[in-house]
Amino acid sequence: MPMPLREVLKDPTVLAAEPLVLAGRTRLGRLVTWVHTSEVLDIATLLRGGELLLVGGVSLATASREQRVAYIQELAAREVAGIAIETGGRLPTVPEEMVQEAERLHLPLLELRKVVRFVEVTQSINGLLVNESVRRLQLADRVSHALAAGLAGGAEVSQLMDILAAEVQADATLTAPNGDVIAEASADLEGPSPRSKEHPIVAPVSSAGVTVALLTLNPRPGADLLLLDAARDRAPEALGLALLRSRPLSRVERDAHELLGLAVSGGRSPRRFVELATRLGINAHDAWVCTVARIGPGQGLTAGIEAAVSRSGRTAISQIDHDSYLSVIALRLDGTTLGAARASIIADLRDVPMPPQVKVAVGPATRALAGIGHSLAEAESALDLAEDSGEVVVDAVALGVPRLLGALGRPDLVGAFIEEQLGDLLELDRRRSGQLFETFAMYLRQSGHKTDTAAALHLQRQSLYQRLDRIMTALGNPEPGTSRWGALTLATELEAARRRTGERQ
Numbered sequence: 001m002p003m004p005l006r007e008v009l010k011d012p013t014v015l016a017a018e019p020l021v022l023a024g025r026t027r028l029g030r031l032v033t034w035v036h037t038s039e040v041l042d043i044a045t046l047l048r049g050g051e052l053l054l055v056g057g058v059s060l061a062t063a064s065r066e067q068r069v070a071y072i073q074e075l076a077a078r079e080v081a082g083i084a085i086e087t088g089g090r091l092p093t094v095p096e097e098m099v100q101e102a103e104r105l106h107l108p109l110l111e112l113r114k115v116v117r118f119v120e121v122t123q124s125i126n127g128l129l130v131n132e133s134v135r136r137l138q139l140a141d142r143v144s145h146a147l148a149a150g151l152a153g154g155a156e157v158s159q160l161m162d163i164l165a166a167e168v169q170a171d172a173t174l175t176a177p178n179g180d181v182i183a184e185a186s187a188d189l190e191g192p193s194p195r196s197k198e199h200p201i202v203a204p205v206s207s208a209g210v211t212v213a214l215l216t217l218n219p220r221p222g223a224d225l226l227l228l229d230a231a232r233d234r235a236p237e238a239l240g241l242a243l244l245r246s247r248p249l250s251r252v253e254r255d256a257h258e259l260l261g262l263a264v265s266g267g268r269s270p271r272r273f274v275e276l277a278t279r280l281g282i283n284a285h286d287a288w289v290c291t292v293a294r295i296g297p298g299q300g301l302t303a304g305i306e307a308a309v310s311r312s313g314r315t316a317i318s319q320i321d322h323d324s325y326l327s328v329i330a331l332r333l334d335g336t337t338l339g340a341a342r343a344s345i346i347a348d349l350r351d352v353p354m355p356p357q358v359k360v361a362v363g364p365a366t367r368a369l370a371g372i373g374h375s376l377a378e379a380e381s382a383l384d385l386a387e388d389s390g391e392v393v394v395d396a397v398a399l400g401v402p403r404l405l406g407a408l409g410r411p412d413l414v415g416a417f418i419e420e421q422l423g424d425l426l427e428l429d430r431r432r433s434g435q436l437f438e439t440f441a442m443y444l445r446q447s448g449h450k451t452d453t454a455a456a457l458h459l460q461r462q463s464l465y466q467r468l469d470r471i472m473t474a475l476g477n478p479e480p481g482t483s484r485w486g487a488l489t490l491a492t493e494l495e496a497a498r499r500r501t502g503e504r505q
Contacts, residue, residue: 002031003129005082005108008052013124017112019084022099024108032081035125037118041067044074052125053083054118057091065097072101072109073411082108086115132226140230143167147238157242161185164239168231169224170217174205174239177302177320182213182243187220201228204322205236207244210257211320215239255279256317260326263290263373270370277369280317282330287338287367289345290375292383293325293360305360308348324380328372331365338365342397349393359383361394378403385500401490402497414494421491425474436474439467441492448480 006028009019021028033050039059040046047053053075060068075083083102085094094111102109143164150163157174165172165185174182205213215236217228259276262269277283293305302318302325309316309329318327331341342365349360363379366372381403382396396403408414419426422437429436439457446452454464478484 002033002050003125003132004028005030005032005052008032008035008125009110011121011124011128013116013121014084016114017084017086017116017121018114020111020113022094022109022111023102024082024106027106027108030081030108032125032129034129035122037122041071042074044071044078044080047075047078047080049079051080053080054112054121055083055085056118057085057087057089060085060095060098061090065095068095068098069101072098072105072107076102076105076107080107082110084110084112086112088113088115136226136230139224139227140234143227143231144234144238147235151238151241155242157239157246158183158185160239160242164217164231164235168217168219168228169222170201170219170228170231173216173218174213175216176213177211177325179303187223201232202323203232203236204320205239205243207240207247208249208254210249210253211322212243212247212249212253213239214320252280253319256319259317260319260321260328260376263328263376264321264326266373274369282315282317282328283369285315285330286333287331287341287365288369288372288375289329289331289342289365290363290372290379291325291327291329291345291349291360292363292376292379293327293358294323294383295320295325295358304352304354304358305349308352309345311348312344314345325360326376328376338367341365346393346395354392359386359392359394361386361396363396381406401493402500405494405497411498414498418491418495418498421487422475422495424476425471426495428470428474434467434470436467436471437492437495439464440471441496443468443471444489444492 008014009028031050032052033048034052035054036047036051037054037056039056041059041063043053060071063071072083085091085098087093094109099109146163146167147160150160155163161172161174161183162185165187169187171184171186173184176182201217201219203215204211205215215232217231219225219228255276259273259280262273262276274283282288291305291309293302295302302320305325305327306316306318309318309327315330316327317330318325320326329345331338333341342362346362349362354360361379361382363375363377363382364371366375378396382394382399385399385402385406386394405414425436425440428434439453442456443450443453446456450461450464450468453459454461457464459467472478475488478488
């Protein structure tokens with residue numbers, strides 16, 4: 001069973017190496033599936049993801065700066081849990097370019113300051129991982145057998161919930177996507193008792209491929225958390241079968257599930273997509289906007305979203321997909337602009353109280369059915385970009401430049417463009433720490449209004465004028481309204497997006 005990286009770092013064999021976190025500190029919750037050691041620089045293609053990679057630094061010591069950066073990028077793309085590099089000898093310190101790139105990509109990078117036997121580390125951690133996995137399989141089988149016996153005996157959903165609650169020592173609740181309670185059961189049939197301080201465990205329950213309910217397990221004190229984790233995997237299947245028997249899916253639910261599946265996958269069957277849209281009543285509309293919400297555990301989490309998107313007679317097709325709530329909102333423009341119609345959806349969502357764990361993004365609007373998949377994908381991307389922001393409702397269009405930066409997938413080209421446009425300004429900032437870039441970015445966003453810029457930066461106007469003189473001199477005194485000014489504006493927004501992405505947890 002995977003272990004969080006922060007727990008792996010507490011193992012005595014790892015502590016003996018005096019590990020120091022150099023980058024990715026906010027991602028120490030990443031799950032380690034295996035510990036592996038290799039000096040090969042192109043090891044990424046041989047990994048599956050989730051590994052903690054132990055590196056002696058022999059190959060890195062002789063590698064070029066570009067090779068070291070590429071090494072970090074490839075391992076981050078493979079989604080390894082972290083990299084631990086032993087320093088001393090051939091590699092006195094971890095190269096700064098590796099630290100910077102790892103921090104930018106939020107990849108945990110560790111320095112092992114004492115020499116340890118990597119074989120002892122791998123044996124210790126991998127042994128724990130294997131033992132936990134074996135025990136988890138045994139517990140999962142136990143849960144499966146108990147629920148399968150109930151199903152075979154004709155147990156209804158409520159009876160299966162009683163079996164589950166007693167088996168895992170947790171209070172169990174099964175709720176519909178709109179928050180209605182389908183069934184609930186107590187771990188202690190003789191009466192209530194205090195709940196554990198552990199967080200609830202939540203799992204989606206699917207019926208014929210459609211998420212139709214959420215199972216919430218609230219552990220009682222002393223409950224086996226590994227057993228609960230195993231139940232999260234096995235119980236939904238049995239409950240889904242019971243629900244299919246007692247609450248078969250409607251044709252609308254099936255059609256909505258298929259349509260959203262086609263949209264997410266890129267609409268590889270356009271004719272079928274149009275057929276489903278017609279049956280669901282959204283084909284004859286003027287435009288469409290998609291929303292994606294992260295809903296987390298709890299009851300009634302989609303009610304606010306449903307209330308907001310259905311205002312003003314809008315038609316919406318929605319479904320839960322694990323911890324996401326997807327909606328396609330069909331619009332009749334009736335003389336208004338598409339931008340205004342989309343803005344009204346955002347306003348309605350912001351006007352409805354949302355539970356604290358809910359965050360929803362509104363994708364770009366589209367006048368073509370074929371654009372629904374793009375709207376869903378961009379809403380998902382916006383949610384990722386705004387993951388650590390305080391925003392509850394995220395406007396994907398407002399995050400256009402950061403989304404473009406991610407879609408380009410070529411940090412080398414973006415970096416070269418920023419350098420050619422802003423290189424002298426950024427270098428001046430690095431040498432003098434004068435916050436010149438931030439000043440120029442605000443100046444552009446205030447449409448060149450100096451008074452508004454000074455107010456936004458809490459600067460006296462004379463101080464702003466002095467900064468702007470240095471900025472314009474460094475940039476070669478470009479003229480507003482020219483193509484050069486436009487390139488500077490784009491480069492500034494790209495650099496601001498790159499910095500925000502680098503600072504995100």
